[in-house]
Amino acid sequence: MASTTAGKRAQGKPNGGPDPKHNVDAVREAYYDRISKFDMAPLWKVMKSVVTKEPVTRCAPVIWHYDDVKSLVLESGALISAEEAQRRVLILENPAMRGESRATNTLFAGIQMILPGEVAPVHRHVSSAIRFVLDGEGAYTAVEGEKAFMSPGDFVITANWAPHDHGNPSKKPMLWLDVLDFPAVNFYEASFAEYFEEGMQNTTRQDGDSLTFYGSGVLPDGIPVALNRSPVINYTYARTRPILERLKKSGEVDPRHGARVHYVNPINGGPVLPTMGASLALLPKGFKGTDYRSTDGTIFVCVEGQGTTRVGDQVFEWGPNDIFVVPPWKPHAHGAAKDSVLFSISDRPAQQALGIWREEKRAA
Numbered sequence: 001m002a003s004t005t006a007g008k009r010a011q012g013k014p015n016g017g018p019d020p021k022h023n024v025d026a027v028r029e030a031y032y033d034r035i036s037k038f039d040m041a042p043l044w045k046v047m048k049s050v051v052t053k054e055p056v057t058r059c060a061p062v063i064w065h066y067d068d069v070k071s072l073v074l075e076s077g078a079l080i081s082a083e084e085a086q087r088r089v090l091i092l093e094n095p096a097m098r099g100e101s102r103a104t105n106t107l108f109a110g111i112q113m114i115l116p117g118e119v120a121p122v123h124r125h126v127s128s129a130i131r132f133v134l135d136g137e138g139a140y141t142a143v144e145g146e147k148a149f150m151s152p153g154d155f156v157i158t159a160n161w162a163p164h165d166h167g168n169p170s171k172k173p174m175l176w177l178d179v180l181d182f183p184a185v186n187f188y189e190a191s192f193a194e195y196f197e198e199g200m201q202n203t204t205r206q207d208g209d210s211l212t213f214y215g216s217g218v219l220p221d222g223i224p225v226a227l228n229r230s231p232v233i234n235y236t237y238a239r240t241r242p243i244l245e246r247l248k249k250s251g252e253v254d255p256r257h258g259a260r261v262h263y264v265n266p267i268n269g270g271p272v273l274p275t276m277g278a279s280l281a282l283l284p285k286g287f288k289g290t291d292y293r294s295t296d297g298t299i300f301v302c303v304e305g306q307g308t309t310r311v312g313d314q315v316f317e318w319g320p321n322d323i324f325v326v327p328p329w330k331p332h333a334h335g336a337a338k339d340s341v342l343f344s345i346s347d348r349p350a351q352q353a354l355g356i357w358r359e360e361k362r363a364a
């Protein structure tokens with residue numbers, strides 16, 4: 001201690017004025033104030049909060065039960081038409097980010113309803129959309145001239161700048177989950193949208209053309225190989241569900257994810273969209289998953305069955321059409337009381353393209 005005091009004394013000002021070392025905090029604060037006037041700030045004060053050792057998220061785990069969601073969405077049918085609303089959608093707001101129209105930090109989620117006889121008019125936007133059909137039969141999404149008629153469990157994509165409209169010629173309301181990447185697009189401040197005069201697009205192809213042409217193990221001549229989004233509009237549940245059953249029978253059941261497939265662009269095997277990816281997983285009856293975490297915050301939908309997902313210290317009990325969010329880097333584990341199917345969407349392709357995606361698998 002004596003040597004330290006002596007050292008300080010040795011560095012003191014010869015004229016006996018205040019020693020800057022004794023007054024270091026005040027000197028630094030004065031300096032910060034001066035540089036602040038030039039819109040500058042010291043990185044060393046914020047370094048650990050901006051370059052964090054592990055992911056930090058504002059996103060909270062949350063579940064929406066379909067019983068609540070469906071009755072509230074049906075109520076909106078009497079409040080506003082699809083035409084007037086453009087899209088009659090109730091936003092699923094993450095409770096930690098209320099008022100920001102997002103379910104995770106990068107993804108919007110909402111429940112869209114279209115009543116019999118309604119049309120949601122044609123428009124297009126830079127944000128890409130994924131739709132996962134929850135309820136109803138026989139409404140359609142028209143994308144770039146193809147009307148894709150939708151059934152529960154179908155997975156429909158609307159890529160960047162693709163014109164699209166929706167219509168419901170059936171006799172029952174149709175409800176689906178919309179997931180869009182606009183929080184990410186708006187982070188880049190790169191949003192454009194266009195609203196057309198006409199309500200509906202002219203149909204130039206038949207329903208199912210895109211899946212038949214591109215999703216059948218063959219490709220027509222003249223396909224651009226560099227297409228960065230899938231040419232398929234509707235990945236039907238009727239075609240995907242049996243694949244999960246075969247995976248289960250062949251024993252290909254991952255201890256964390258169950259028997260799972262990823263929806264892909266059939267041209268290059270990449271994700272369906274550059275910004276969002278989706279998967280479908282079968283958890284066999286009695287499945288007890290081990291802990292898993294990854295840097296992509298994920299929106300799950302229970303398509304069939306019944307089970308639980310532990311997210312951190314919370315346990316969500318889910319059944320058909322319940323929707324829940326697992327935040328980035330939160331350990332979670334699924335369990336299934338009966339054969340159950342989970343659909344999931346995340347921004348994993350965007351993170352992988354940027355080289356920042358990570359996962360952690362706990363030992364099985």
Ligand SMILES: [Fe+2]
Nearest residue numbers: 123125129164
């Ligand atoms: Fe849209």
